[in-house]
Amino acid sequence: MENTTPENEQAPKQRWSDRFDRFALYITRVTGSSTAFILAMGIVLVWAATGPIFHYSETWQLVINTGTTIITFLMVFVIQKAQNKESLAVQLKLNELISATKGASNRLVSVENLSEQELQVLCEHYSAMAELTKQASDLLKSHSVEEAIRDTEEKLSDQTARDSRGLVRSAEDISH
Incomplete structure (x- = not known):
């Protein structure tokens, strides 16, 4: 009898989500490249050049309209997925900076x-x-180099103290 716990049901969903994440990232990188723009421009130029051959027919117009509509429709979802992930990553980085910065308001996390x-x-x-x-x-008037060095040294000192307290706690946890 197969185990049908919620965790087992989540695994396929997670795999599909991970695949779509990678796909969305790949597609946004590829379509945002100079090569993709040149290719798209080439397609439009070829389409425009074939206008006289097809006597600028409705079918000729429908080809470009349908193609661009479908691509645009699908790209909206791919770009939004990539943008959501990137936005979340930036927010997490900003949250880390706020939480690690002495004097910064944690209300902004x-x-x-x-x-x-x-x-x-x-x-x-x-x-x-x-x-x-x-x-x-x-x-x-800007901050002086000396102020920046002092601030950096304070942050490093604070971080070293936090790290060593964490190591002490970890060692205590292991010993118990």
């Missing part, structure tokens, strides 16, 4: 899940903060 109204409130907050900063400082 997963901010993409807020409603439009909540985002507008945050936008107004940061706009007001930017205006106060503009009034209080010279916009042409």
